[in-house]
Amino acid sequence: MPVLVAVASPQPGVAVPVLSEHAAAPRPTEVGMMSDAVPVEGRGEQIQEAEREAARQRLLAQAEAERIPAEETTRVVPDRRWRRGQQ
Template identity: 70%
Template sequence: MGDDTSVRASGEQLQAAEREAAKQRILAQAEADRIPVEETARAVPERRWRRGQD
C-alpha cells in the first residue's frame, strides 16, 4: 500500500504542476492581449466627438 500512496502523491504533484503551468500560460496570454488604459481612454472621447458631428 505504501507504493500506491507514493504514486498517488506523485500524480497529484504532477497535476498541480500542470495546473500551475496552464495558469502561467493563461496569464501570459492575457498580458499579451491586454490593451493599455491610455489607448482605451483616448478612443472614448473620439467616438463621442463624432456623434456630436452627426
Template identity: 75%
Template sequence: MDGTRSDPEQNRGEQIEAAEREAAKQRLLDQAEADRIPAEETTRAVPERRWRRGQ
C-alpha cells in the first residue's frame, strides 16, 4: 500500500468526519449564543461609594 487515499470508503469516512465536526461546531456556536447576555441587559459597573471622588 502506498499511503494514498484513493479508497472511496476512506473518502466517505473523511466526509462524514468533516460533517460531524461542522455539526459539533454549530452546536457550540448555538449554545454560546443561547448563553450570551445581551449588552442591553447588562449593567455598568459602578465603583463602591467609598472609592468615588468627592463623596
C-alpha cells in the first residue's frame, strides 16, 4: 500500500507517493541474519580451527619431548678458569 509523504516536488502542494518496494534492499550478507546474532562459522572455518589446534598440540608435545631439564645441563665455566687449568 502506498504511503503518501509530502516531499519537494515539481508542483507545490502535491504529495508524492513513496512505495515500500523503493526502500533499500538488505545487502546479501545481511539476508537471513539476525541483527544481534554472532555469525556462525562455516564448516571450512571449523575444520581449519581444528587443524590449527592439532598442529599447536603437536608442536607443544615435540617441544616438551626435546626439552632438557635445567638440572641435567652442565654449568658454563668461564674461559679464564679453563685456561688457567690448562697451563
